[in-house]
Amino acid sequence: MRIRLLGSGASDGWPNPWCSCGSCVAALAQGVVRGNTSVLVDDRLVIDLGPDGPRAALRQGVSLAGVEAVLVTHRHLDHHFPRAWVWRGWAEGTGPLTLIAPPLVLQDAQGTLDGGVTVVPVVPGDRVRTAGYDVVALEAEHPDDAVLYDVTGPDGGRLLYATDTGVLPEAMVDRTRDRNYDVVLLELAGSPIPSHLTLSTWPAQVDRLREVGAITDRTRVLAIHVGHHNPPPDELDRRLAALGATAARDGDVIDTTTGGRRVLVLGAQSSGKSAYAEGLVGGAVTYVATAPPRPGDDDWDRRIAAHLARRPDDWTTIETGDVAGMLRSATGPVLVDDLGLWLTRVLDSHWDSPTARPAFDTALAELLDAWRAVDTTAVLVAPEVGSGVVPQTASGRLFADLLGKATTALAGASDEVVQVVAGQPRRLR
Numbered sequence: 492m493r494i495r496l497l498g499s500g501a502s503d504g505w506p507n508p509w510c511s512c513g514s515c516v517a518a519l520a521q522g523v524v525r526g527n528t529s530v531l532v533d534d535r536l537v538i539d540l541g542p543d544g545p546r547a548a549l550r551q552g553v554s555l556a557g558v559e560a561v562l563v564t565h566r567h568l569d570h571h572f573p574r575a576w577v578w579r580g581w582a583e584g585t586g587p588l589t590l591i592a593p594p595l596v597l598q599d600a601q602g603t604l605d606g607g608v609t610v611v612p613v614v615p616g617d618r619v620r621t622a623g624y625d626v627v628a629l630e631a632e633h634p635d636d637a638v639l640y641d642v643t644g645p646d647g648g649r650l651l652y653a654t655d656t657g658v659l660p661e662a663m664v665d666r667t668r669d670r671n672y673d674v675v676l677l678e679l680a681g682s683p684i685p686s687h688l689t690l691s692t693w694p695a696q697v698d699r700l701r702e703v704g705a706i707t708d709r710t711r712v713l714a715i716h717v718g719h720h721n722p723p724p725d726e727l728d729r730r731l732a733a734l735g736a737t738a739a740r741d742g743d744v745i746d747t748t749t750g751g752r753r754v755l756v757l758g759a760q761s762s763g764k765s766a767y768a769e770g771l772v773g774g775a776v777t778y779v780a781t782a783p784p785r786p787g788d789d790d791w792d793r794r795i796a797a798h799l800a801r802r803p804d805d806w807t808t809i810e811t812g813d814v815a816g817m818l819r820s821a822t823g824p825v826l827v828d829d830l831g832l833w834l835t836r837v838l839d840s841h842w843d844s845p846t847a848r849p850a851f852d853t854a855l856a857e858l859l860d861a862w863r864a865v866d867t868t869a870v871l872v873a874p875e876v877g878s879g880v881v882p883q884t885a886s887g888r889l890f891a892d893l894l895g896k897a898t899t900a901l902a903g904a905s906d907e908v909v910q911v912v913a914g915q916p917r918r919l920r
């Protein structure tokens with residue numbers, strides 16, 4: 492299953508275009524703009540179709556021409572914008588489409604649907620097979636007969652789409668028992684009304700879903716329908732990272748077939764990148780220390796000891812340069828610190844030699860393969876060099892050049908890229 496976030500924001504988006512609150516001002520300054528929450532699965536199934544969704548798809552380079560089914564959670568306009576059906580009626584070459592939604596949505600859609608659309612009304616507990624997907628409607632704590640959706644794809648990928656809702660009804664939680672979702676999208680509108688969740692009620696919902704086996708260690712948990720009642724984007728990212736979750740952004744794509752979650756954390760020396768990276772993983776973590784031993788260097792030993800002291804007791808530390816091998820054999824969360832020392836080891840016997848680049852190319856290809864194939868949560872820390880003065884020596888320039896190449900290639904294959912500056916994380920991807 493390939494889940495694309497056409498939008499990840501609340502009804503008014505975020506920032507709210509009219510608003511001058513701190514959270515909106517910060518979101519705009521950080522360039523993080525979110526439209527109405529809507530997802531596109533495998534380019535074939537849409538969940539929620541507000542006014543922003545269809546255009547967001549085009550801006551992300553995809554069209555809705557191949558969509559065979561649309562699921563709508565409830566009649567609120569940010570989730571169902573009937574006018575979008577009129578546009579479909581004006582299109583050429585449209586195929587059959589199934590609209591699955593609570594009866595009130597179907598009532599609103601009346602008169603806008605073209606002849607190719609078949610409607611299927613649903614109430615909580617209903618199960619529908621459509622376009623190869625297995626869909627179950629779930630209870631929501633939200634007005635106007637709203638439902639949530641449990642969706643299983645043709646490839647077995649499983650998604651819980653849970654917006655809009657307040658504290659999850661027990662009947663809904665019961666239906667998610669042992670579902671072991673690949674992806675959970677859970678609303679975090681932030682507005683302090685009972686039909687939505689806030690940062691004070693959200694963590695308990697995640698815990699509850701964990702208790703019943705809906706969320707497991709392999710589940711990716713993302714907040715959707717986020718709005719300006721939340722703290723600014725970078726602060727929200729920090730708060731959710733501490734819960735093992737992320738705030739979805741418009742344009743995010745989650746591929747459940749790759750299973751894992753790859754996070755690349757960049758930062759200059761002493762930027763706080765290692766401490767931040769350590770906060771992203773929990774449980775029985777394998778810590779891969781790439782630092783080669785430096786006999787007789789007391790200062791180095793002290794730095795390593797400080798890193799060690801910060802790690803919880805149930806972590807296993809392995810000192811090796813074989814990062815690809817560690818990623819391939821990993822079954823639980825892995826933290827690799829860091830890419831610069833990995834590169835030092837790769838180049839170790841090749842400095843000032845024409846064999847340096849071929850050795851690097853081979854090692855990077857192997858690392859990239861392993862990184863793409865990761866089936867768990869993997870966090871890779873990378874130092875930033877080369878943004879200041881050009882190094883004096885040829886080997887220094889080679890190092891900066893190759894580190895830049897490795898970082899760029901790995902970033903392209905990562906689910907998330909975070910840069911830490913002065914202890915402050917900023918999502919780049």
Ligand SMILES: [Zn+2]
Nearest residue numbers: 502567569655
């Ligand atoms: Zn909404």
Ligand SMILES: [Zn+2]
Nearest residue numbers: 510512515719
């Ligand atoms: Zn605001």
Ligand SMILES: [Zn+2]
Nearest residue numbers: 565567633655
């Ligand atoms: Zn609503």
